[in-house]
Amino acid sequence: MKATKLERLQADGWKVGNAEDFLELNDEEARLVALKLSLISAVKKSRLKSRLSQTDLAQRMKSSQSRIAKIEAGDPSVSLDLIVRALIASGAKTRDIQAAFTATE
Amino acid sequence: MKATKLERLQADGWKVGNAEDFLELNDEEARLVALKLSLISAVKKSRLKSRLSQTDLAQRMKSSQSRIAKIEAGDPSVSLDLIVRALIASGAKTRDIQAAFTATE
DNA sequence: TGTAAATATGTCAACATGGACATATACTGC
DNA sequence: GCAGTATATGTCCATGTTGACATATTTACA
Numbered sequence: 253m254k255a256t257k258l259e260r261l262q263a264d265g266w267k268v269g270n271a272e273d274f275l276e277l278n279d280e281e282a283r284l285v286a287l288k289l290s291l292i293s294a295v296k297k298s299r300l301k302s303r304l305s306q307t308d309l310a311q312r313m314k315s316s317q318s319r320i321a322k323i324e325a326g327d328p329s330v331s332l333d334l335i336v337r338a339l340i341a342s343g344a345k346t347r348d349i350q351a352a353f354t355a356t357e
Numbered sequence: 358m359k360a361t362k363l364e365r366l367q368a369d370g371w372k373v374g375n376a377e378d379f380l381e382l383n384d385e386e387a388r389l390v391a392l393k394l395s396l397i398s399a400v401k402k403s404r405l406k407s408r409l410s411q412t413d414l415a416q417r418m419k420s421s422q423s424r425i426a427k428i429e430a431g432d433p434s435v436s437l438d439l440i441v442r443a444l445i446a447s448g449a450k451t452r453d454i455q456a457a458f459t460a461t462e
Numbered sequence: 463t464g465t466a467a468a469t470a471t472g473t474c475a476a477c478a479t480g481g482a483c484a485t486a487t488a489c490t491g492c
Numbered sequence: 493g494c495a496g497t498a499t500a501t502g503t504c505c506a507t508g509t510t511g512a513c514a515t516a517t518t519t520a521c522a
Contacts, residue, residue, distance in 0.1 A: 317469075432501070479508065
């Protein structure tokens with residue numbers, strides 16, 4: 253929602269900011285989660301395609317086997333940064349990464 | 358490099374792991390940096406397109422104006438997570454995000 | 463079944479990133 | 493120049509994320 257629209261709604265006496273913002277936030281949060289899941293699945297696909305074990309990939313990107321396992325398990329302690337680094341290190345091409353985004357739509 | 362290839366090179370007596378790994382790491386690191394820069398520029402574009410001030414966008418995503426400024430300035434304390442959240446919150450469509458990736462190639 | 467490799471799970475201390483705040487600087491219309 | 497708004501920069505400390513490690517579980521295959 254544009255700031256101007258928000259101001260208009262508020263001027264009109266609308267209780268904006270609670271239910272509506274909540275829904276939008278959920279939507280945005282959902283998009284991020286979907287994106288992460290899609291990228292995670294791309295990591296596993298790419299790693300297997302490159303015939304790398306989790307330990308191999310971990311060495312490549314100077315991480316640890318347990319971290320890779322956590323990435324692929326969707327562990328909440330894993331950042332988007334790490335997921336993308338794993339994707340790149342596993343040999344994924346730019347078009348593979350884009351494909352992961354496409355799956356989000 | 359596949360683990361098998363690495364093992365073969367090592368078996369052949371190659372000093373793998375230093376210069377080569379260093380170069381590959383740089384390459385991967387460079388890809389990540391390029392990706393971030395591309396997404397950052399997409400954030401600013403998307404924010405302006407939506408006619409949001411940094412303060413507006415910050416409120417939308419429950420962040421702060423200074424964080425948004427740091428995102429757009431490419432501050433090192435900004436994660437990929439935050440960049441993508443800003444991108445989504447600023448109203449970028451999935452195809453805009455993909456386009457940012459494309460620019461990386 | 464046994465055994466080795468691969469993967470999963472839990473923990474933790476070190477480091478990265480976060481929002482918030484203060485404040486400086488830049489921009490815009492007057 | 494001035495006021496109002498937008499953006500930039502620096503700091504703080506709470507929380508998030510990390511690699512490393514130990515260990516458990518699963519898988520592959522003789």
